[in-house]
Amino acid sequence: MAEIVLDGVTKVFGDGFEAxxxxxxxxxxxxxxILVGPSGCGKSTALRMIxxxxxxxxxxxxxxxxxxxxxxxxxxxxxxxxxxxxxxxHMTVRENMGFALKLAGVDKAEIDKKVEDAAATLDLTxxxxxxxxxxxxGQRQRVAMGRAIVRDPKAFxxxxxxxxxxxxxxxxxxxxxxxxxxxxxTTTVYVTHDQTEAMTLxxxxxxxxxxxxxxxxxxxELYETPRNLFVAGFIGSPAMNFMPAEIASGRLxxxxxxxxxxxxxxxxxxxxxxxGLRPENFEDASIVGDDLKGERGLVFEAEVDLVESLxxxxxxxxxxxxxxxxxxQLADLAEDRIGETGAANLREGEEQVVARLDPTSKxxxxxxxxxxxxxxxxxxxDPESGERL
Amino acid sequence: MQRGSxxxxxxxxGILLVLAFALVPVLWLISVSLKPPEAxxxxxxxxxxxxxxxxxSLFEGGIDDSPFIKPLINSIGIxxxxxxxxxxxxxxxxxxxxxxxxxGKRVILAGALAIAMFPPISTVGPLFDMWRALGLYDTWxxxxxxxxxxxxxxxxxxxxxxxxxxxxxxxxxxQVDGATPFQAFTKVIVPLAAPxxxxxxxxxxxxxxxxFLFAISLTSSDASRTxxxxxxxxxxxxxxxxxxxxxxxxxxxxxxxxxxxxxxxxRRIVAGLTSGAVKG
Numbered sequence: 001m002a003e004i005v006l007d008g009v010t011k012v013f014g015d016g017f018e019a020x021x022x023x024x025x026x027x028x029x030x031x032x033x034i035l036v037g038p039s040g041c042g043k044s045t046a047l048r049m050i051x052x053x054x055x056x057x058x059x060x061x062x063x064x065x066x067x068x069x070x071x072x073x074x075x076x077x078x079x080x081x082x083x084x085x086x087x088x089x090h091m092t093v094r095e096n097m098g099f100a101l102k103l104a105g106v107d108k109a110e111i112d113k114k115v116e117d118a119a120a121t122l123d124l125t126x127x128x129x130x131x132x133x134x135x136x137x138g139q140r141q142r143v144a145m146g147r148a149i150v151r152d153p154k155a156f157x158x159x160x161x162x163x164x165x166x167x168x169x170x171x172x173x174x175x176x177x178x179x180x181x182x183x184x185x186t187t188t189v190y191v192t193h194d195q196t197e198a199m200t201l202x203x204x205x206x207x208x209x210x211x212x213x214x215x216x217x218x219x220x221e222l223y224e225t226p227r228n229l230f231v232a233g234f235i236g237s238p239a240m241n242f243m244p245a246e247i248a249s250g251r252l253x254x255x256x257x258x259x260x261x262x263x264x265x266x267x268x269x270x271x272x273x274x275x276g277l278r279p280e281n282f283e284d285a286s287i288v289g290d291d292l293k294g295e296r297g298l299v300f301e302a303e304v305d306l307v308e309s310l311x312x313x314x315x316x317x318x319x320x321x322x323x324x325x326x327x328x329q330l331a332d333l334a335e336d337r338i339g340e341t342g343a344a345n346l347r348e349g350e351e352q353v354v355a356r357l358d359p360t361s362k363x364x365x366x367x368x369x370x371x372x373x374x375x376x377x378x379x380x381x382d383p384e385s386g387e388r389l
Numbered sequence: 390m391q392r393g394s395x396x397x398x399x400x401x402x403g404i405l406l407v408l409a410f411a412l413v414p415v416l417w418l419i420s421v422s423l424k425p426p427e428a429x430x431x432x433x434x435x436x437x438x439x440x441x442x443x444x445x446s447l448f449e450g451g452i453d454d455s456p457f458i459k460p461l462i463n464s465i466g467i468x469x470x471x472x473x474x475x476x477x478x479x480x481x482x483x484x485x486x487x488x489x490x491x492x493g494k495r496v497i498l499a500g501a502l503a504i505a506m507f508p509p510i511s512t513v514g515p516l517f518d519m520w521r522a523l524g525l526y527d528t529w530x531x532x533x534x535x536x537x538x539x540x541x542x543x544x545x546x547x548x549x550x551x552x553x554x555x556x557x558x559x560x561x562x563x564q565v566d567g568a569t570p571f572q573a574f575t576k577v578i579v580p581l582a583a584p585x586x587x588x589x590x591x592x593x594x595x596x597x598x599x600x601f602l603f604a605i606s607l608t609s610s611d612a613s614r615t616x617x618x619x620x621x622x623x624x625x626x627x628x629x630x631x632x633x634x635x636x637x638x639x640x641x642x643x644x645x646x647x648x649x650x651x652x653x654x655x656r657r658i659v660a661g662l663t664s665g666a667v668k669g
Contacts, residue, residue: 053561074567086558090580099576100566147566157565 002064002154002187003029004050009059011045011211019045021211022059030185032178034202036192037234038332042211043191044159050189051080051157064154074103079148080157084164085140087132087147093119094128097146104151118150121180138169145180155187162197174200195235199223207231209332229386230329232276232379238315239333240379241353242325245275252378255322255351256300259375268389274325276379279315282355284363285370298373305352307365314357318371322351329386415644422637429633443638457639459611460619465646467529467615468597471536475544475593476586478537483548484574488557498549501542509539513606520607527609535607536597543596544589551585552578587654594650598643616643 004027011020020042027033035043048054050061052073061069068076079100088096095102097118098111106114119125122142132140141161148156161177162170178201181188192198198205199219206216207230215227219235226232232240246253248270252261285299293299302318309315355371363369380389421429422443424436431437447457486494516535517526525531555578563573579586604618611619620639623632 051561051565053564072569073561073564074569078565080562080565082558082562084556084558086556086562088559088562088577088581099563103567103572147562151566 003027003031003062004155004187004189005060005062006046006050007060007062009046009049009061010057011042011049011054012057019211020049023213025206025213025216027187027189030187032181032188032190032201032203034190034192034198034205035208036195036198036205037208037214039193040210041208043193043208046208047157047159047189047191050155051078052076077154078157079151079153079155081144081148081159081161083160085132085144087140087143089132092129092131093124093135093143093146096132096143097150100147100151114150115146118146121149122146137165138173141165141173145177149180149184153186155189156181158188158190160192161190163192163194177201196237199235205235207234209234209329225388226379227388228329229274229276229327229381230332232381232388233330233333236278238279238354238356240276240278242274242276242330243320243322243351243353244325244383245273245380247271247273252375252380254298254375255320256302256373257298259298259378272383273389274327274381274383274386276381277373277375277377279354279356281374281377282316282353282357283372283374284357284361285372287358287361288372293372296374296376298375299370300373301368301370302353303368304363304365307363309359312359314359314361314363316355316357316361316363316369316371317352318355318369319350319352321349323349324351325383327383327386418637418640422634422641424634426634429631443634444642446635447638447642456619456623457616457642460614460616461642463529463611463613464598464615464617464643467532467536467613468594470529471533471540471597472590472594474533475537475540476590479541479544479548479589480579480582480586482541483545483552484578486545486549487552488560498545501545504538505542505546507539509535509602512538513602516603517606526607527613529613531607532600532603532613532615535603536600540593540596544593547589547592548582548585551582551588555581591651591654595647598647 004025006023006025006027009020009023010018012018023046025033035046037043045054049056050063052068052071056069060067063076063078088099091099094112094115097115101111101114115128116125119128122145124139124142124146127135127139127143132143135143141164144161158177162173165173174197177190181201190197190201192201199222202219204216204218205222207214207222209230215222215231222231222235226235226240229242233242243255245255247261247268250261252259252273252275254275285293288297302320304316304318306317307314308317357363381387382389417434420434420436423439423441424431425438425440425442428436428438448455452458482497485491486498512535520526520531525534559577559581560573563577564570568576598615599617600615601617604615605621608614608618614622616639620636623636623639
């Protein structure tokens with residue numbers, strides 16, 4: 001067990017591509033740290049540098065207080081779970097799990113004991129003498145985890161370990177991973193592109209974009225106070241809605257109406273900003289009590305394009321008249337967002353907004369409905385830098 | 390159903406034709422080897438009288454007087470040593486080529502290909518002079534060196550193809566598990582590349598075993614003459630009889646190790662050995 005400290009760690013590949021830029025990250029002893037970001041953001045490269053599978057171009061990496069930049073993977077005492085499991089196909093499950101211990105010269109009786117303990121934990125006991133080829137995807141995944149835990153290493157490194165499982169199994173394994181980590185209390189660095197995994201698993205989450213660490217914090221911190229547009233758009237599903245807004249003499253002008261500018265905006269002079277509001281901060285105006293409507297928020301009318309009812313929630317897609325928001329940070333997310341929200345074909349000058357309403361709401365597709373937006377939950381961002389105001 | 394059985398019949402006939410085409414010469418050889426000397430030229434496929442005299446004559450007189458035993462030992466020794474050295478060198482080379490970026494990689498591959506294309510006959514003359522000057526003429530080493538030259542490129546090509554198929558993650562997993570690069574190579578990569586290693590080994594062994602050109606040119610005595618060359622020096626019982634029967638018997642005998650070798654290794658050339666390593 002140990003803490004992992006990255007101090008200005010940078011990776012430049014041979015072709016000059018800078019995959020990770022000046023990354024500073026303190027991962028505490030026993031902490032479950034998630035590295036999350038869209039593909040190509042450098043999260044896997046960062047993990048591979050911690051593992052020793054990639055050289056560190058500059059900066060310093062410490063595991064358990066010792067600088068390990070120049071150490072080979074085998075001398076770092078870390079275990080890694082690969083995305084595609086990388087099980088040794090010519091070895092049985094037992095041999096796969098005991099391979100590291102065998103290399104370390106542990107005596108056979110002890111290897112057997114440790115492997116059997118780990119197998120019992122992971123429900124693999126009856127598969128110990130089978131080969132990986134004869135196992136199901138979920139079983140292979142567990143063998144890969146087992147190979148890591150038998151060693152009792154200083155840290156676990158996991159590179160998208162669940163991404164090859166089908167959706168149902170993934171949710172099941174996700175809770176299993178969380179339980180395992182909290183029981184073993186081993187420092188864990190977990191890479192994923194799935195923000196749901198990040199939010200549910202991590203003690204803390206580090207969001208990366210284009211090789212740069214954007215924000216590190218607990219899932220709640222990231223959700224409630226995203227530091228910039230990218231984090232705001234990446235964390236949360238469905239994603240946060242963004243709309244252009246303007247501050248004019250102490251008031252915030254939104255496409256859906258006008259409110260008193262809050263603390264964030266008051267220090268700032270007049271000018272354009274980007275406003276963000278999460279889907280759950282909207283509600284069907286007919287459901288919201290009058291006192292709440294009177295106290296804060298904004299009631300507006302919109303035409304509902306699509307309604308998705310999940311039973312527990314109801315998602316209403318509507319559009320607002322707006323030029324849309326432009327930002328490099330959001331452009332990086334654009335593909336994911338379209339995939340998630342199933343953006344309808346919008347006409348020029350219209351922007352889609354998703355609202356998560358109470359399931360008892362009676363909104364209908366194609367009808368004009370009064371909606372209420374809780375503007376006290378607005379996030380305001382600088383349109384140039386994308387930073388939170 | 391009818392069409393199916395007709396197709397089946399046509400296929401069977403086709404396969405039988407190919408089998409006959411391939412096997413009749415071999416069977417004829419066996420038939421000749423079993424005939425007594427006076428019946429060799431009778432033209433009958435099934436010998437009217439079976440005798441093992443031809444085989445006996447091969448091994449008659451023990452190791453010193455038999456025209457066959459020493460060449461057989463030479464053949465086995467030279468082919469095995471060539472195979473072991475070629476596979477070891479080729480495995481290391483192929484691994485480096487498959488995994489590393491280093492200057493001159495293309496040159497090595499192109500050079501290997503060029504050597505494989507090079508006509509062996511054009512090296513025989515120079516080698517003959519060089520080996521005599523260096524004292525390698527008529528020694529095992531004198532044959533092993535040219536065999537290595539021509540079999541290494543082949544072995545390297547086969548092994549590079551196999552190593553490239555092995556997911557890199559497996560090696561990285563081994564490294565994280567605490568293996569040195571050499572341990573990762575011997576304990577993970579080589580066992581997984583086993584089908585490739587055995588394929589290459591068979592090819593190299595057969596090449597060295599069958600070679601006649603170098604064997605006849607670079608040897609002069611039983612000290613290093615291999616079976617294919619030795620067959621050319623077989624004599625009949627008198628200077629007027631052809632040694633056809635004993636040549637046939639010798640040819641049958643030298644075929645046996647090849648068949649054993651291939652059957653032994655064929656069991657290990659199982660496709661899909663790497664399945665289950667990684668998903669997707």
